[in-house]
């Protein structure tokens with residue numbers, strides 16, 4: 001039995017898949033949209049208005065690198081005029097003083113800057129972009145000088161976890177209010193690079209110890225969010241707060257998705273905002289309805305006391321590891337596939353694979 005449909009909380013707009021960086025864990029799909037297929041400014045503004053009309057509170061501008069779009073300030077201004085909280089999720093390598101001033105003037109509320117390490121040697125190697133780290137440090141200073149809220153996104157994995165303490169120190173020095181320490185989630189590019197990224201159990205335990213100690217030491221100074229890797233979990237996360245319950249994603253070419261990796265699921269048709277309104281897709285699209293609520297679940301999820309807590313975990317991960325998008329997420333210890341997932345983590349984290357398949361448009 002599904003509860004009545006509530007308004008979504010947030011919309012994530014992938015304005016473009018273009019990006020100067022090549023992160024090997026990028027959440028974009030392997031088949032990236034091209035510039036010529038991107039929605040134009042007028043369509044994005046209509047989409048923002050429609051999303052505000054169905055009750056979203058937050059507009060997240062993402063990519064790729066959203067700053068490659070010259071209309072970003074215009075879109076931010078429009079979102080603010082619609083009463084939305086605006087957040088820019090950026091690599092920050094294109095954020096200079098003039099563009100910061102434009103975005104602040106447009107009413108941008110918050111900036112999230114991704115960091116790939118604590119120093120240039122590690123960070124630039126992971127990003128596949130020379131001088132990226134230095135540019136990010138400069139951009140973080142510009143964000144604070146403009147008076148905007150700043151979060152650092154620290155995506156951690158086997159090849160940068162030794163710098164976790166230094167990354168937390170860097171967030172304090174940069175004047176960030178929050179750092180999100182997020183272990184890589186293995187979809188898309190990250191799944192392709194899993195053997196080079198997945199941490200050992202010992203690394204995970206040390207990271208958890210560092211985060212716990214830093215939370216105590218930095219209480220009142222820095223908020224630390226911590227996302228653990230599913231491969232070592234006993235229970236899954238409520239992926240996206242549950243399929244099509246709180247969030248949706250719009251791709252550069254206008255497909256509306258319940259999560260950024262949803263296009264990996266075969267047999268689902270993702271409708272375009274150029275053909276149907278945001279509200280109609282949210283309420284009636286067959287892809288959104290497919291895994292919404294608990295009615296679709298089979299045992300062991302069906303009837304489980306946690307069914308409305310974790311919503312059965314991640315559909316994309318269930319598909320990637322079991323071949324069945326309707327299966328219990330193997331991150332759950334009650335899944336018949338859990339032991340296989342745990343064995344994969346042990347085998348691949350011990351493998352001597354260090355080379356990345358960098359993210360790029362083919």
Ligand code: SF4
Pocket residue numbers: 019020021022023025026027028063064065090091114359
């Ligand atoms: S994860 Fe890296 S490559 Fe992907 S969009 Fe962000 S900065 Fe660009």
Ligand code: SF4
Pocket residue numbers: 235236300301302304305306307308310311312313328329332333334335
């Ligand atoms: S069986 Fe399903 S609902 Fe229960 S804890 Fe596992 S994933 Fe969550």
